[in-house]
Amino acid sequence: MTKVASFDIGCTRILSPDGRAVSSLPDFAKDRDTLIFLYRAMVLTRTYDAKAVALQRTGRLGTFASSLGQEAVSVGLGSAMQPEDILVPAFREQGAQILRGVGMTELLLYWGGDERGSDFAGPREDFPISVPVGSHAPHAAGAALALKLRGEERAVVCAFGDGATSKGDVYEAMNLAGVWTLPVVFVVNNNQWAISVPRAAQTGAETLAQKAIACGFDGEQVDGNDVIAVRHVVEQALAKARSGGGPHLIEALSYRLSDHTTADDASRYRDDAEVSEHWKNDPVARFKIFLTDNENWTKADEETLLTACIDEVDKAAEEYLATEPQAPETMFDYLFADLPADLAAQRAELLKEAGHD
Ligand SMILES: Cc1ncc(C[n+]2csc(CCOP(=O)(O)OP(=O)(O)O)c2C)c(N)n1
Ligand SMILES: [Mg+2]
Numbered sequence: 001m002t003k004v005a006s007f008d009i010g011c012t013r014i015l016s017p018d019g020r021a022v023s024s025l026p027d028f029a030k031d032r033d034t035l036i037f038l039y040r041a042m043v044l045t046r047t048y049d050a051k052a053v054a055l056q057r058t059g060r061l062g063t064f065a066s067s068l069g070q071e072a073v074s075v076g077l078g079s080a081m082q083p084e085d086i087l088v089p090a091f092r093e094q095g096a097q098i099l100r101g102v103g104m105t106e107l108l109l110y111w112g113g114d115e116r117g118s119d120f121a122g123p124r125e126d127f128p129i130s131v132p133v134g135s136h137a138p139h140a141a142g143a144a145l146a147l148k149l150r151g152e153e154r155a156v157v158c159a160f161g162d163g164a165t166s167k168g169d170v171y172e173a174m175n176l177a178g179v180w181t182l183p184v185v186f187v188v189n190n191n192q193w194a195i196s197v198p199r200a201a202q203t204g205a206e207t208l209a210q211k212a213i214a215c216g217f218d219g220e221q222v223d224g225n226d227v228i229a230v231r232h233v234v235e236q237a238l239a240k241a242r243s244g245g246g247p248h249l250i251e252a253l254s255y256r257l258s259d260h261t262t263a264d265d266a267s268r269y270r271d272d273a274e275v276s277e278h279w280k281n282d283p284v285a286r287f288k289i290f291l292t293d294n295e296n297w298t299k300a301d302e303e304t305l306l307t308a309c310i311d312e313v314d315k316a317a318e319e320y321l322a323t324e325p326q327a328p329e330t331m332f333d334y335l336f337a338d339l340p341a342d343l344a345a346q347r348a349e350l351l352k353e354a355g356h357d
Helices: 032-057 071-080 094-099 104-111 137-150 168-179 227-242 272-279 283-295 299-321 328-332 341-353
Strands: 086-088 156-161 184-190 219-223 248-253
Touching: 032 071, 032 094, 032 104, 032 227, 032 283, 032 299, 071 094, 071 156, 071 184, 071 227, 071 248, 071 283, 086 137, 094 104, 104 299, 137 156, 137 168, 137 184, 156 227, 168 184, 184 227, 219 227, 227 248, 328 341
Parallel strands: 086 156, 156 184, 184 248, 219 248
Antiparallel strands: none
16 A cells, blocks of 8 residues: 555643643744733733623623633734734634724623624724534635735634544634635634533544544644643744635644533533643743743732733723613614514514504
8 A cells, every 4th residue: 555645743731731832932922022012912801801700690691602721822823913804703712802993892792792893993803702503604704715815915724623623614713724725724612522422422533633634634732721732833834824725623622611602510520620730831920930930020020011001901891881772673673684574563562552653
């Protein structure tokens, strides 16, 4: 038999869980301001998540998906992007969205059931949150095709979870991206769980990264709790995509420290001991040790940062809570350009009931 194909899957790690650099630092990681910018973005994301969960628990927000433990994935990928690139997120990439200019007030409106939260003022060409699992991947391929046809040196980042990689939509999008050499970087936010389905039950493949190989492009793993490594590999993949080198798949290895969403109780299907073990890889703690040891990050710096993040998040929450709710009939207004007759009748009935007609 002649060997006709072979492939390797590498994994990049720059910071070890105890905060030491275990391979050479990329240039951006030698700049103190950039490091602090990344740390602040992760702390802000964690603060926002905690506030959102508290709002939900007190009846002031709908179901919410926290990114606790996965901040390095979203901040890493978000910080690797240029403003003109396009983010097509799932629902756990708030770190990237906030960093790219989506307001926390807007994100809270979204999770509060207000469609205006998806119409954010920030990066206008970024896509809104996709709760349907994986169905945004073909949209990402479509956006990348548009960039390619227009000859623009921009690229798309499409993020989804480990569970989404079992969806046909994701494979179809990757296949199309491969065959048409589209400028799109797929990032698997592998938090080891898809609600109650563990990674081992998701696929027989050894890695999720190797799914790229069947689609004709490279895939690799990265330590998803290492913000420096995530930013580095996504930056490289984006540079390749923008310059015509085609798509790339990055599997970011992380762990979902929270429940799936506020509608879930993960203690029903996974051991507390497993979760405790993964707290040792906390991306925020790891980066704080690195800053303390290498950049003279002090307790006072930490206090100032925490206070600033809490203030920013509290302000966004107050703005969200003070926003007048939309009129109930607006629930019909965002899906169809021309409302089908049955929905038009329901809309009219609602207006009549509310005395608005
Ligand atoms: C098309 C579709 N099927 C099922 C669901 C219900 N659902 C929401 S999240 C989820 C699991 C997603 O797992 P993963 O892709 O690993 O993302 P994670 O939630 O872990 O970030 C499921 C099945 C959905 N939202 N959309
Ligand atoms: Mg998952």
